[in-house]
Amino acid sequence: MELRHLEAFLAVAEELHFGRAADRLHVAQSPLSQTVRALERELGTELFTRTTRSVQLTDAGTALLEPVRMVNAQLNVIRSVARSARTGELGSVRIGFGGASGYQALSRLARSIADTHPGIDLLLRPQMYSGEVIDGLADGTLDMGIVGLPAPPHLASVTVSDETLILAVPAGHRLAGAREVDPGELVNDRFVFYPAEHGSIVRAATLAMCADADFLPTIAHEAPDPYSLLAMVGAGVGVAVVVASTRLLTMDGVHYLPLAGPARTLRIGMAWDPANPSPALHGAVDVLRHSFGDNRSSVPLPPSLPTPP
Numbered sequence: 010m011e012l013r014h015l016e017a018f019l020a021v022a023e024e025l026h027f028g029r030a031a032d033r034l035h036v037a038q039s040p041l042s043q044t045v046r047a048l049e050r051e052l053g054t055e056l057f058t059r060t061t062r063s064v065q066l067t068d069a070g071t072a073l074l075e076p077v078r079m080v081n082a083q084l085n086v087i088r089s090v091a092r093s094a095r096t097g098e099l100g101s102v103r104i105g106f107g108g109a110s111g112y113q114a115l116s117r118l119a120r121s122i123a124d125t126h127p128g129i130d131l132l133l134r135p136q137m138y139s140g141e142v143i144d145g146l147a148d149g150t151l152d153m154g155i156v157g158l159p160a161p162p163h164l165a166s167v168t169v170s171d172e173t174l175i176l177a178v179p180a181g182h183r184l185a186g187a188r189e190v191d192p193g194e195l196v197n198d199r200f201v202f203y204p205a206e207h208g209s210i211v212r213a214a215t216l217a218m219c220a221d222a223d224f225l226p227t228i229a230h231e232a233p234d235p236y237s238l239l240a241m242v243g244a245g246v247g248v249a250v251v252v253a254s255t256r257l258l259t260m261d262g263v264h265y266l267p268l269a270g271p272a273r274t275l276r277i278g279m280a281w282d283p284a285n286p287s288p289a290l291h292g293a294v295d296v297l298r299h300s301f302g303d304n305r306s307s308v309p310l311p312p313s314l315p316t317p318p
Contacts, residue, residue: 012084014048015077017041018056022074025064100289101130105137105145105154108211109235109254110277114155114169114301118279121300122293129289136234140208146282152290153297157210158276165294166278167301172252174214174273177238179245180262189267192222199229199247201238210275215250218273239263252277 020030021041031038049056056070066074106115115133122129134151142154143161160166176190184190203209219226229247232238235255242249243262252275256265279297281290 010048010051014044014051015080017044018048018070018073019077019081021045021057021064022066022070022077025066027064100128100287100292101132102152102287102289102293103132103134103145103150105134105142105151107135107137107139107155107234108252108277109257110170110172110252111135111155113254113257114277114279117169117300118293118297121296125296126292129292131293138203138207138209142280143208146280149285152285152287153279153281153293156278156280158278160278160280163282164280165283166280167294167297168276168278169301170254170277172254172275172277174211174218174250174268174275175253175255176266176268177242177249177251177255178264178266179242179248180264181245182248182264184266185264187266189269191269192218193224195219195226195248196222196224198227200226201230201232201241201247201249202226202228203238204231204233211250211252214273214275218250218268236260 016034017030020033021027024030024033027038027042031041034041045056052069052073054069055067056073058065058067104115106112112135115131119131122131134145134154137145137154139156142151142156143164145151146154146164155169156164156166158166158168176184176195178185178190184194200215202215203212205212215226230241232241235251235258238249238251239255239258239260241247243260245262250268251265279301281294
């Protein structure tokens with residue numbers, strides 16, 4: 010027994026006319042009749058009483074009608090699921106992210122996807138640094154992720170925020186009441202940093218800031234995430250350079266201060282590999298671009314073009 014046998018039976022049973030059933034299934038009447046006969050032979054009973062004037066269900070055909078309708082309904086569900094998966098309306102997208110700006114971007118994206126593509130399931134991997142996300146996109150363990158821009162040239166991206174660097178100090182710090190802090194004033198301070206091995210763009214920006222001020226920072230402690238880092242600052246372990254959206258994280262004993270001089274800004278983006286064939290990913294990318302604007306997106310350069318500095 011094949012699905013075509015059940016589809017043929019259902020069409021004839023509902024139309025009670027082989028010609029109309031054949032038109033409904035877009036087949037010729039003779040092959041349709043043969044298909045119904047094959048089903049009857051398979052079941053060992055006649056399903057229709059045929060005369061030159063009418064077609065009627067037998068008792069066996071009547072008993073079979075509702076079960077076949079149930080099977081057909083399930084087949085329609087299967088077809089709908091497959092179609093939705095093919096068009097990116099259904100599936101899962103693995104997203105790596107970290108930092109306060111990452112949480113904000115994910116919140117906005119998740120709301121938009123829930124409204125427009127409720128069949129897409131976001132599998133969130135929090136507390137991932139930019140370097141870890143890039144590695145995850147490369148090895149296929151992630152579909153999208155928050156990274157510092159510019160992203161590697163083989164990745165596409167959409168800018169989700171422009172973050173200004175600020176300083177977090179303990180409440181009792183000598184500079185806690187300052188209007189702004191020149192980086193050179195921190196030469197004798199101890200710092201709390203994100204770990205080096207994960208590719209933190211905030212760590213790299215902090216080291217660059219200190220180098221511009223002609224000193225090498227003393228690292229008192231390394232913290233794996235913003236909450237731990239701020240807890241160390243609040244405990245008086247050291248000061249830390251953070252992005253401005255970190256102010257959204259409430260932590261007792263921590264004061265935030267602007268840094269003097271030209272604004273030090275990090276561009277944060279959501280990146281993905283456009284070669285990834287996942288329809289759900291590309292559905293999520295469409296939502297991402299709509300939510301954050303195509304005017305701030307980038308695509309990989311062709312191999313023949315130089316990569317921008």
